[in-house]
Amino acid sequence: MTTKNTSQPVTRRDFLKLGIGALSALALLEVGGASLIFLQPRSLEGEFGGMVTAGLVDSFPIGSVVEFTNGRFYLVRSHDGGFLAVYRRCTHLGCTVEWEAQENRFFCPCHASSFDLVGNVENTPAPRALDTFPITIDAGQIIVDTGTIQTRDAFAPDQLVYA
Amino acid sequence: MTENTSNWRQKILYKPETDDRSRMRAVANNLILHLHPTKVPAPALRWTYTWGLGGLSALTATLLVITGILLMFRYDASIERAYTSIQYMETQVLFGSFVRGLHHWSANLLVITAFLHMIRVFLTGGFKLGRGNNWLVGLFLLALVLAFNFTGYLLPWDQLAFWAITVGTSLLSYVPVVGTAVSNFLLGGPEVGQATLRNFYAIHVAVLPVLLALFMSYHFWKVRKDGGISQPIRDKNERVERLTTIPHLVQIEFAAAAVLITALTLWVIFVPAPLEALADPSHPPNPAKAAWYFMGLQELLLHMHPLAAMALPGIIVAGFILIPWLDKQDDNIGLYFRSRKGKQMALVGAIWALALIPVLVIADELWLDLPAMFPTWPTLISTGLLPLLLTLAALIAIYLIFREFGHANPSEALVGLFIFLIVSFILLTIVGIFFRGANMALVWPV
Ligand code: HEM
Ligand code: FES
Numbered sequence: 001m002t003t004k005n006t007s008q009p010v011t012r013r014d015f016l017k018l019g020i021g022a023l024s025a026l027a028l029l030e031v032g033g034a035s036l037i038f039l040q041p042r043s044l045e046g047e048f049g050g051m052v053t054a055g056l057v058d059s060f061p062i063g064s065v066v067e068f069t070n071g072r073f074y075l076v077r078s079h080d081g082g083f084l085a086v087y088r089r090c091t092h093l094g095c096t097v098e099w100e101a102q103e104n105r106f107f108c109p110c111h112a113s114s115f116d117l118v119g120n121v122e123n124t125p126a127p128r129a130l131d132t133f134p135i136t137i138d139a140g141q142i143i144v145d146t147g148t149i150q151t152r153d154a155f156a157p158d159q160l161v162y163a
Numbered sequence: 164m165t166e167n168t169s170n171w172r173q174k175i176l177y178k179p180e181t182d183d184r185s186r187m188r189a190v191a192n193n194l195i196l197h198l199h200p201t202k203v204p205a206p207a208l209r210w211t212y213t214w215g216l217g218g219l220s221a222l223t224a225t226l227l228v229i230t231g232i233l234l235m236f237r238y239d240a241s242i243e244r245a246y247t248s249i250q251y252m253e254t255q256v257l258f259g260s261f262v263r264g265l266h267h268w269s270a271n272l273l274v275i276t277a278f279l280h281m282i283r284v285f286l287t288g289g290f291k292l293g294r295g296n297n298w299l300v301g302l303f304l305l306a307l308v309l310a311f312n313f314t315g316y317l318l319p320w321d322q323l324a325f326w327a328i329t330v331g332t333s334l335l336s337y338v339p340v341v342g343t344a345v346s347n348f349l350l351g352g353p354e355v356g357q358a359t360l361r362n363f364y365a366i367h368v369a370v371l372p373v374l375l376a377l378f379m380s381y382h383f384w385k386v387r388k389d390g391g392i393s394q395p396i397r398d399k400n401e402r403v404e405r406l407t408t409i410p411h412l413v414q415i416e417f418a419a420a421a422v423l424i425t426a427l428t429l430w431v432i433f434v435p436a437p438l439e440a441l442a443d444p445s446h447p448p449n450p451a452k453a454a455w456y457f458m459g460l461q462e463l464l465l466h467m468h469p470l471a472a473m474a475l476p477g478i479i480v481a482g483f484i485l486i487p488w489l490d491k492q493d494d495n496i497g498l499y500f501r502s503r504k505g506k507q508m509a510l511v512g513a514i515w516a517l518a519l520i521p522v523l524v525i526a527d528e529l530w531l532d533l534p535a536m537f538p539t540w541p542t543l544i545s546t547g548l549l550p551l552l553l554t555l556a557a558l559i560a561i562y563l564i565f566r567e568f569g570h571a572n573p574s575e576a577l578v579g580l581f582i583f584l585i586v587s588f589i590l591l592t593i594v595g596i597f598f599r600g601a602n603m604a605l606v607w608p609v
Contacts, residue, residue, distance in 0.1 A: 039348070039362075040348075041347050041348060041350070041351050041352050041358065069445055072354075072444075088445075089354070092333075092469075093329070093330040093333040093334065093464070093469065094329045094330060094332075094333035094336075094354075095326065095329065095330065095447040095451060096444065096445055096446065096447055098446070108447075109447050109448070109449035109450070109451060109601075109602065110326070110330060110447055110449075110450070110451040110603070111464070111465060111602075111603050112602040112603060112604070124534055124542065124546075125464075125465075125468075125546075127468070127542055127543075149353070
């Protein structure tokens, strides 16, 4: 054990050393922080990330799935008439899922996950149901906010939006 | 031969020296040659000791820098123009396809030579007697090489590029707490897009080359600082012949470089670098595969939860980092496989991997369904923690069996475990490259 004499006054040399050290550390932090801010994720170009007007409620039949390529979602109308905007990005590792009408499922070609009409996992490896975007219905128009990704473990009825 | 050298060469390049003393001075005074010692022990020059792998890696890295700079003049890092600029290079620019091919295949070759170099260094105990730091620097260089390939892979903006990077970076989002933020930062947004291409381009052509130059220089300097490459410990009175670097080492290096460049050039002429269709964010190809050197990791993903598929290689890499501290027996330095016993352990390790890995891959494909076996457990446990712990337990068991039943000392048992891991990794890579078809199902290669 080293015994330290704490009552010893700080010498001028120690003070300067400490000061320079602290200021250098602060400067480094500032430069690092500034670089991080400089490199921050840029806002997305194009439509994705904004409000997408999908169309009139009545133009989507019960049980239909319509792809919005630029908005990157599928507009699903469930069998009881509720709407769900399903993000097309597979929850496993991000590939784009495809709606297979004959099979009545979303299928991911990357590692063969599949999801049912409302996005629930039918086949792993996908760990959870497909993400969704919030929907608002205004004067019969369906508006999807593609800037807000909602994650969920599984489908629940209260996720459906009705006209 | 040197007596007849023409006059201009003497004046401009260097005076070919004929006596040992001036040859040694020539090495010491030349910028490039001074990376070498002036004299080397004769056994260190044996081709079958290093296989020249470090040197070939350095040469390949140099080729990459030269061709990379050329490519920068023709490439356009925007998602509208990247693909067409590559297409233009392939079809319109004289030697465009050749320069691109040379860059592409050199990059692939460097992965192989750096990987084999690591194996050779491990097997000859090149990390012993003060060489531990250089082992760490070497691992970092290998990580740099992989980072180069990962970022470079995106640049052509074709289907392969887009989906390999999408899948690769999505892995990050499974890392708790910081994962998504790091992924957003790297991609410049939530999905692979223009910002990603910019980021990766800057990293590929500026950040990584600077790091590579710094760490390669340090690597070479350290080899010399550590007293040259590793050699077996010899008796005090055993005399080892020492040869001058010129001509003995330099001749070998020139020959190796000539063979490599010739072989690579021929390969590039006959096999142009691939380019798939333009990236289409709505339609992934099926199967969507990673670059071949990442397919071992991709194969893990098909068997484990993504977090486990990242943790396992992470833990193994941590083990590799610790090797100089795990194997502290220095007297077997410079001997391939340490000893006869070490060689036996390596053989056993290789055979076990050859037997076990295919069986496991097939069993998991056909019969094993972990989530169904433990339906009440979350998948993070049933397909994540469970297989991860089982694998780690198996690795520890293999080591202990080598120690107890193989009567190997720690140094020799580690050789067996190392070979088991390397062979397993190569087998997984082969499965990923050749035996995975549509939907990533197991198929027989046609
Ligand atoms: C860009 C990649 C690399 C280059 C250009 C490179 C280059 C070299 C060269 C020229 C040597 C001299 C001996 C020889 O040729 O084998 C060497 C030795 C060495 N390398 Fe590397 N290397 C690279 C990557 C690595 C990796 C991945 C490792 C291991 C993790 C590593 C660890 C070492 C060690 C420990 C030595 C000393 C070996 C001994 O004394 O036997 N290097 N390297
Ligand atoms: S990315 Fe969809 S299953 Fe893997």
